Amino acid sequence: MNTLNKALAGKLDSLRDVIRGYEKPCIAFSGGVDSTLLLRVAVETRGAAAVPMTVNGSMMPRSEFGDAKALAQSMGASLCVLDVDVFSVPEFVENGSQRCYYCKKNIFTQIKGHAQELGCDVIFDGSNLDDLDDYRPGLLALEEMMVVSPFIKAGLTKQDIRGLSAFYGLPTADKPAMACLATRIPGGEPITRKKLLMVEQGEECLKVLGLRQYRLRYIGSMAKIECAEEDFELLMDRRQELVSNLKAIGFKTVTLDLSGYQCGSMNEVKK
Structure with a gap:
């Protein structure tokens, strides 16, 4: 220790x-x-x-x-x-x-x-x-x-x-923040099993790319990606692969939030 x-x-x-x-x-x-x-x-x-x-x-x-x-x-x-x-x-x-x-x-x-x-x-x-x-x-x-x-x-x-x-030497010491998948869906929009599954699968695509801190927000049929600014270049380099994978999951449009990752960004909608 x-x-x-x-x-x-x-x-x-x-x-x-x-x-x-x-x-x-x-x-x-x-x-x-x-x-x-x-x-x-x-x-x-x-x-x-x-x-x-x-x-x-x-x-x-x-x-x-x-x-x-x-x-x-x-x-x-x-x-x-x-x-x-x-x-x-x-x-x-x-x-x-x-x-x-x-x-x-x-x-x-x-x-x-x-x-x-x-x-x-x-x-x-x-x-x-x-x-x-x-x-x-x-x-x-x-x-x-x-x-x-x-x-x-x-x-x-x-x-x-x-x-x-x-x-204590715990492997979670630098683990990125995680939250309930429901937080990815705007307040007032009904939650369904399908939406949660799409978010889960979409975030797995981001994880596979090597991103650590990220969120995939479900905005209608659009996937809005929030991630650290230093990962923007990686996303651009792999954007065709990422867009293809997210569309295969069921998203129609894929966007990147240029503000970067923001913890609790959906809270502004819920207040």
Whole structure:
């Protein structure tokens, strides 16, 4: 392990103290940067009593689900998998401004029920201080469900989480930000399984090209690509291949957003 500066070491101690306050925590686990560190510290602190739980549904890319299973196994944790059908939630399908709230409420209701059956005394999620500055209606659902966010309690930002992930040697330390596939569809436009699948397949095309931070926004029949500016040249060099592959998926038009990748760019539509 690398060494930590005093400030980050203090936050890690605070994080451990939060986790020690519970006997058998259930960790809402996606395999992303945040939940992977949370699981690592929970296993370190609570051992086999730490229970990672992930949901398998249309809003999660298959590759991410596979990575989550492998990560949990690498940490010696026994992963619980819940199959969820987000399309059973009308508000999710309608894709209104509170979609995330209703989706989170549905998912965490199921997580909570299963966690209680396993004897867990708390549910942890990986929200951090930076999330409080973003448009995240799902946070209200977590609060109502009495889900505990250890990173927020310990005062950790996303940068802190990446720093601690590097300290532990986690493969997710520099993993690009990932979000629910539904965030690629403009607010007010109904969500369908086909649309989510098209987005998932389209983003896989971007990943194969070698891009790391990107989003493929579903705008009607158009695929709008957001990526880091340094990847623009790569896209231009491979544009014919990319356009051909995206059209084969079902998109009619392919565009590149010259503003580059913007986290939560769809939020402007939803507010």
